Amino acid sequence: MQPIDFASASLHQLRYPTGDMVMRNAEAIHYLNPSAILLFKAKGRRSKDQSDFEKALPKLPPSERLWLKDCLKALHAGHEGAWVL
Numbered sequence: 001m002q003p004i005d006f007a008s009a010s011l012h013q014l015r016y017p018t019g020d021m022v023m024r025n026a027e028a029i030h031y032l033n034p035s036a037i038l039l040f041k042a043k044g045r046r047s048k049d050q051s052d053f054e055k056a057l058p059k060l061p062p063s064e065r066l067w068l069k070d071c072l073k074a075l076h077a078g079h080e081g082a083w084v085l
Contacts (some may be wrong), residue, residue, distance in 0.1 A: 035064040039071045 034056050041049040
C-alpha cells in the first residue's frame, strides 16, 4: 500500500491506486484488499466486524498492518485501540 497524507483526510476523501485496492489471486480472480475492507468495517465496529478483524489481522503482511494502523489513527482517532494491532 502506498503512504497516505492523512493531515486532512476523511474516509470519503481517501483515494488509492486501483492496484493497491483490487488484488488478484492465482486464478486471476479479483478481490478487494483485506486491509481496506477492515478499514471500512472499523466505522461500525460491530461484534461481527471485530471477529473478522481478529481472524484477518494475523494474515496481513506487516506493510498492510502498518497502513491499516495509520488509517485507523487518522480516520477513527480515539477508537483505534479497540482494534489491537
